[in-house]
Amino acid sequence: MKVERYPENPLVKPSDVPPSRPDFEVVCAFNAGVARYRDEIILLMRVAERAISDDRVHRVPILKCEHGKEACVEIYEFKKADPMLDFKDPRIIITPEGVFLTTISHLRVARSKDGRNFVVDPKPAIFPDRPSEIYGIEDPRITEIAGVYYITYKGVAPTGISTSLAVTTDFVNFERKGIILCPENLDVCIFPEKVNGRYVALHRPIPRSFGQPNMWIAYSPDLISWGDHYFLMGVQADSWDSGRIGGGTIPIKTEHGWLEIYHGATAGDFYCLGAVLLDLDEPHRVIARGRDPIMAPEAPYETCGFVPNVIFTCGAVVDDDRLSLYYGAADMVVAAADMSISGIVEHLLSG
Amino acid sequence: MKVERYPENPLVKPSDVPPSRPDFEVVCAFNAGVARYRDEIILLMRVAERAISDDRVHRVPILKCEHGKEACVEIYEFKKADPMLDFKDPRIIITPEGVFLTTISHLRVARSKDGRNFVVDPKPAIFPDRPSEIYGIEDPRITEIAGVYYITYKGVAPTGISTSLAVTTDFVNFERKGIILCPENLDVCIFPEKVNGRYVALHRPIPRSFGQPNMWIAYSPDLISWGDHYFLMGVQADSWDSGRIGGGTIPIKTEHGWLEIYHGATAGDFYCLGAVLLDLDEPHRVIARGRDPIMAPEAPYETCGFVPNVIFTCGAVVDDDRLSLYYGAADMVVAAADMSISGIVEHLLSG
Numbered sequence: 001m002k003v004e005r006y007p008e009n010p011l012v013k014p015s016d017v018p019p020s021r022p023d024f025e026v027v028c029a030f031n032a033g034v035a036r037y038r039d040e041i042i043l044l045m046r047v048a049e050r051a052i053s054d055d056r057v058h059r060v061p062i063l064k065c066e067h068g069k070e071a072c073v074e075i076y077e078f079k080k081a082d083p084m085l086d087f088k089d090p091r092i093i094i095t096p097e098g099v100f101l102t103t104i105s106h107l108r109v110a111r112s113k114d115g116r117n118f119v120v121d122p123k124p125a126i127f128p129d130r131p132s133e134i135y136g137i138e139d140p141r142i143t144e145i146a147g148v149y150y151i152t153y154k155g156v157a158p159t160g161i162s163t164s165l166a167v168t169t170d171f172v173n174f175e176r177k178g179i180i181l182c183p184e185n186l187d188v189c190i191f192p193e194k195v196n197g198r199y200v201a202l203h204r205p206i207p208r209s210f211g212q213p214n215m216w217i218a219y220s221p222d223l224i225s226w227g228d229h230y231f232l233m234g235v236q237a238d239s240w241d242s243g244r245i246g247g248g249t250i251p252i253k254t255e256h257g258w259l260e261i262y263h264g265a266t267a268g269d270f271y272c273l274g275a276v277l278l279d280l281d282e283p284h285r286v287i288a289r290g291r292d293p294i295m296a297p298e299a300p301y302e303t304c305g306f307v308p309n310v311i312f313t314c315g316a317v318v319d320d321d322r323l324s325l326y327y328g329a330a331d332m333v334v335a336a337a338d339m340s341i342s343g344i345v346e347h348l349l350s351g
Numbered sequence: 352m353k354v355e356r357y358p359e360n361p362l363v364k365p366s367d368v369p370p371s372r373p374d375f376e377v378v379c380a381f382n383a384g385v386a387r388y389r390d391e392i393i394l395l396m397r398v399a400e401r402a403i404s405d406d407r408v409h410r411v412p413i414l415k416c417e418h419g420k421e422a423c424v425e426i427y428e429f430k431k432a433d434p435m436l437d438f439k440d441p442r443i444i445i446t447p448e449g450v451f452l453t454t455i456s457h458l459r460v461a462r463s464k465d466g467r468n469f470v471v472d473p474k475p476a477i478f479p480d481r482p483s484e485i486y487g488i489e490d491p492r493i494t495e496i497a498g499v500y501y502i503t504y505k506g507v508a509p510t511g512i513s514t515s516l517a518v519t520t521d522f523v524n525f526e527r528k529g530i531i532l533c534p535e536n537l538d539v540c541i542f543p544e545k546v547n548g549r550y551v552a553l554h555r556p557i558p559r560s561f562g563q564p565n566m567w568i569a570y571s572p573d574l575i576s577w578g579d580h581y582f583l584m585g586v587q588a589d590s591w592d593s594g595r596i597g598g599g600t601i602p603i604k605t606e607h608g609w610l611e612i613y614h615g616a617t618a619g620d621f622y623c624l625g626a627v628l629l630d631l632d633e634p635h636r637v638i639a640r641g642r643d644p645i646m647a648p649e650a651p652y653e654t655c656g657f658v659p660n661v662i663f664t665c666g667a668v669v670d671d672d673r674l675s676l677y678y679g680a681a682d683m684v685v686a687a688a689d690m691s692i693s694g695i696v697e698h699l700l701s702g
Binding site: 099131132135156157158159160161162177178179180181182183184185203205206207208209210211212214216218219220221222224225226227228229230231234 | 529
């Protein structure tokens with residue numbers, strides 16, 4: 001199965017993105033939801049920003065939400081020399097009071113006519129603004145249904161990681177619809193059409209007592225309220241997707257079933273992409289799941305970056321049989337690759 | 352505030368409950384959902400059964416679900432002398448292959464004319480029968496809306512702890528409606544009427560990465576699909592409810608707000624009951640939360656049993672100002688106590 005990475009990769013780098021305020025620096029622009037809007041391809045990227053630190057202190061941005069006041073970002077300072085603090089993982093600081101994220105993410109639009117050369121909007125599209133988003137918002141997926149774009153995204157907060165919905169028709173104005181899946185839940189991909197009269201979504205709860213970070217599926221009458229949940233598929237022991245799995249692209253309708261490109265990772269955080277085919281009429285039934293990844297980190301921008309060896313997709317563009325898959329690479333940049341939809345489906349059905 | 356425990360307590364004991372099969376013994380009958388049906392008070396109890404073991408082996412019942420076949424209970428054997436097995440907690444066996452529950456629970460009806468003397472149905476009302484219920488079903492809450500009884504209950508399985516819905520109009524026939532809240536979620540209490548055109552429920556997700564076992568609230572158009580989630584209230588550090596909290600009774604409408612009796616526990620599993628008042632029109636807003644429990648384990652059947660020092664309510668009966676609270680005691684028996692609704696509300700509002 002042929003995967004053609006774009007020679008222009010990475011398509012968007014942190015240095016292409018203006019920070020949201022002068023004392024911030026953009027460290028990552030990645031994991032973009034994807035949509036066609038008019039004659040453009042839109043990326044709705046996760047942009048992670050850091051408060052500019054110095055030799056002495058790490059500065060960490062935290063959203064402050066007080067009832068009746070507008071939310072605003074505050075800066076916490078952590079002394080680099082403090083032996084009680086653990087800075088090993090670049091994404092977090094572990095303190096005696098709890099875990100803090102080193103960055104805060106918002107969602108930012110980038111626009112392109114050709115799907116390869118993107119211009120980044122100067123300002124955030126959606127910025128965290130409520131208690132469920134205190135540590136930022138991340139990893140959007142965009143589903144177009146009848147000219148309306150439904151955006152699911154992850155909100156991270158001390159009370160948990162939840163998934164919220166926002167809606168737009170123009171990628172300028174975004175209406176927030178609140179939390180649609182409560183903690184801990186992420187990687188929510190809404191199908192592009194109703195199935196047997198109901199909306200459908202893949203989701204990925206992370207339970208504490210029993211169960212792994214597995215993929216589930218749910219149904220909805222209105223895109224806000226979700227129920228009739230089914231366990232869809234689980235992590236596979238001793239495999240590339242043994243640690244966790246989660247939906248990636250919006251499911252793609254083919255004559256053989258719904259094709260989903262999902263991510264899987266080992267416990268050691270080596271992230272690949274795999275494919276699965278779901279029943280057209282009862283998408284909670286798996287028809288075929290690939291044993292091996294369809295794509296693994298190998299390009300330099302995938303193996304080196306903010307978090308090495310991560311490829312993670314939140315969306316794709318379909319053009320007849322060509323799937324143009326956009327993905328975050330090394331948790332730092334946006335890249336893309338082309339592949340054949342029928343090629344993936346044949347591979348799955350023959351496996 | 353006066354709490355009058357019934358002199359007849361415990362009202363139902365394991366020995367009052369016939370096992371579901373001859374090689375099982377009933378070890379616990381507790382945590383009952385409560386409803387008025389015709390001239391009776393119904394308890395829908397969680398009945399925990401154990402496969403009868405001997406000196407040599409612990410026998411553990413596990414539901415076996417194979418696609419296309421009827422689910423059935425299988426017996427696993429664990430040698431008591433095996434040094435790799437941990438039997439310390441009576442509820443679980445910890446093995447190198449994972450954690451097993453020592454018992455499997457089903458739901459059983461008990462009926463009473465006076466709310467004190469109960470007759471237990473000879474057979475289970477709802478028995479686990481699907482993959483999300485492999486380790487059993489537990490802790491039902493019953494909400495009557497227009498003559499229909501909606502039962503939420505917890506399903507425990509290797510894929511996680513989820514909450515499902517069943518419906519009855521006669522407490523003989525029960526219709527399953529599937530999973531309404533995905534893992535990890537339990538303690539789901541549906542309000543007895545719509546608020547501003549939507550159904551409302553308390554729920555208690557348990558996230559893995561961030562967040563505590565806190566109480567949340569959600570809205571629904573149809574009782575199956577739930578969304579517009581809000582964090583409602585959290586555990587309180589250094590308090591009787593520092594470890595976890597969760598909804599108990601169906602919320603009770605008063606002129607001052609929705610009164611909810613909830614459980615709280617320390618990290619050491621000392622379970623008490625507390626009270627909170629929620630806004631009538633916007634029940635995701637807390638009006639008043641009691642600092643101290645309204646009831647703590649003190650009677651012998653509360654301090655000694657399968658798990659000592661647990662009181663846990665799943666329902667109550669309201670008769671004017673009198674709240675007859677039914678509760679599981681020491682994870683083993685059903686007990687009840689009367690208290691004054693206005694007394695609790697005044698206590699909350701004065702605190």
